[in-house]
Amino acid sequence: MTDDVIIAPQADSEIWRGAVAWEERDGRARAWRLLPERAARAHAPELVRHATMAAGVRALVTTDASEARLELDFEHDADARLDVLLDGELYRRVEVTSGLTDLRVPLPDGEHDLAIWLPQVGQSWVGPLTLVGASTAAPTPPAAPRWTTYGSSITQCSAADGPSETWPAVAARALGWDLTCLGFGGQCHLDPIAASTIAAVPADVVSMCLGINIYGGATFSPRTFAAHASAFVERVRAAHPDATLVVITPIASPARETTPNAVDFTLEQMREDLRSVVDVLQAEGDANLHLVDGLSLLGLDEVHLLPDALHPDGEGYRLMGERVALAMGALTGAAPATVR
Missing domain, CATH: 3.40.50.1110 (SGNH hydrolase)
Known part of the structure; x- marks a missing residue:
């Protein structure tokens, strides 16, 4: 039996990696790469702004889904890119502009390691990752160290x-x-x-x-x-x-x-x-x-x-x-x- 699997970006997710914390807004979330509870004490607005850019933040999942979907509300003064990797190789590179991007990536048959790397610049408010028709959706074993x-x-x-x-x-x-x-x-x-x-x-x-x-x-x-x-x-x-x-x-x-x-x-x-x-x-x-x-x-x-x-x-x-x-x-x- 297959069904859609929905994976929200959140701090305790074993699939969403690289964020220190997540901030929610209107059904989407933005990654923080510094402790948000200390932001006011940083006294450095530009540092805090960069801390909410998603450099290194990605979703890593082993799945047999037929398609991966992700809504991205992006805010930046220049274009950026989002990378989709399959079994460790670049599968698709998506140009992202300010506004809403509805990412839909068809996947080949069988079980694969899927990685979605968010843009390393700009503000990325992401919705849940939806894996269409998946009977398997397990965290890709976390790398070490x-x-x-x-x-x-x-x-x-x-x-x-x-x-x-x-x-x-x-x-x-x-x-x-x-x-x-x-x-x-x-x-x-x-x-x-x-x-x-x-x-x-x-x-x-x-x-x-x-x-x-x-x-x-x-x-x-x-x-x-x-x-x-x-x-x-x-x-x-x-x-x-x-x-x-x-x-x-x-x-x-x-x-x-x-x-x-x-x-x-x-x-x-x-x-x-x-x-x-x-x-x-x-x-x-x-x-x-x-x-x-x-x-x-x-x-x-x-x-x-x-x-x-x-x-x-x-x-x-x-x-x-x-x-x-x-x-x-x-x-x-x-x-x-x-x-x-």
Whole structure:
């Protein structure tokens, strides 16, 4: 016997993954990637706005449905994309514009692993996922380990070809990890709400891509940056005593490498400060804290992949994802697969 299976996006769903919480409105829900109860205390409206964008949020279900349906009320000032994957491969990429999209995707016969990745930018208010004619609709076995990654627009990846091809998505898919993406365009400033959220989300691996927004915003100076970065890492370690923690330094940005910002800071200095933070904490006994040099992920000889000399293009994000998977896999003993 077959019937339609309806799966609402909500916090306790084993099918909807990657959201910290969900907010309901008129029968639809919007994902939060920071703790909503702390939003007023963030004192950062742009950070909160980015926290309600669905980067890394997806539905993962094993089903024999004949069709998948999803209503999406999308709000953004530019077009975006939604990705449908079947058995790990891109099956359909849907262009999404502001307004209501009624997604209807016919599925082939038999049982398949279905993944629907929401746009990584804009406001996505989604209705329940409807699986038409399904006799099976089980959560795709959750990937392990659980991975939280924190960063800037370079982690949110608005210029990726699709939401399943951001570098965190590429790396998570290659490693078979359960991703929570805390990438916030222009908003990676070691905010307390970010530390509290990372602390609250169960994780086996936590990576933190630090520096580029702090350079751009002159948030911290050479006098204060290392101390605040250390305090942030220490807060994460206190919440996740057994997790693998990884600090990732900024990728290449030629105009910022040796050019001082408003507080006389350069990216070269930031990388050295982050290395010092990790060295000190390792020397004090944190053997499961590691550093990944951002230049090994996208270097100065690859600036053709940075159209604005800051953000990677689609090819750059895919390459970053592959390299992050190799680096993180080496640190954790995981062997990445090829992402299709």
